[in-house]
Amino acid sequence: MALNRDFIGRTFGSGDPYEISRVKIREFADAIGDANPIFRDREAAKAEGHRDVIAPPTFPIVISLGGEALADPELGLDYAMVVHGQQRFTYARPLYAGDVVVCESTITDIRSAGRNERIDLTTEIKTVEGELVCTAYNTIVERAAQGGHR
Numbered sequence: 001m002a003l004n005r006d007f008i009g010r011t012f013g014s015g016d017p018y019e020i021s022r023v024k025i026r027e028f029a030d031a032i033g034d035a036n037p038i039f040r041d042r043e044a045a046k047a048e049g050h051r052d053v054i055a056p057p058t059f060p061i062v063i064s065l066g067g068e069a070l071a072d073p074e075l076g077l078d079y080a081m082v083v084h085g086q087q088r089f090t091y092a093r094p095l096y097a098g099d100v101v102v103c104e105s106t107i108t109d110i111r112s113a114g115r116n117e118r119i120d121l122t123t124e125i126k127t128v129e130g131e132l133v134c135t136a137y138n139t140i141v142e143r144a145a146q147g148g149h150r
Contacts, residue, residue: 003076003117003142007107012068014103017128022097024062025055032056042097055095061087064123064136069105077119077142085118085139092132100128115144 022042029039034056037044045053065084070077095101102125109120123136 002112003110003119004074005110007072007075008110009107010069011104011106012072014063014105015068017100017102018063020055020059020095020097020099020101022053025053025059025097028059028062029056032058050094051096053097055097057089057091058087059095060089060123060125060134060136061138063101064103064105064125065121065138065140069107069121070119070140081143083141083143085141087136087138089137090135092134095125095133099133101125101133102128113141117142 022040026040029036036056038048038050038054039056040053042053045051065087070079103123104126105121105123107119108122109118111118119140119142121136121138121140123138124132125134125136126132
């Protein structure tokens with residue numbers, strides 16, 4: 001069964017604001033194996049011209065993928081069959097420890113790719129004051145179930 005194409009163009013909020021903490025930044029850097037001190041040490045980040053520890057470039061995936069946009073049962077997405085297709089980010093500025101952000105995700109496309117379904121999402125990440133920090137572009141793929149049935 002195809003995903004609900006009526007969701008193309010729908011925009012969803014992230015709900016509660018997310019505070020970017022030094023601990024979360026360090027944990028993410030550890031998880032991706034990046035030992036760069038600007039992700040861990042405030043003085044090292046300041047020496048590079050930043051006001052505080054910055055998040056690794058792919059950190060926004062923590063807050064930008066999913067949420068209400070994909071959780072709506074009317075979309076028809078089977079999370080058990082989902083794989084991450086691709087991602088990219090454009091930045092207005094780095095995400096800093098202490099930033100409090102919200103996301104607004106828009107489903108920009110849904111299409112079939114063979115027996116799979118592909119969903120493209122664009123997510124703007126802004127401070128609670130409304131400053132655009134980053135835009136995330138994500139593609140997720142819902143794989144066809146065994147035997148081609150979902």
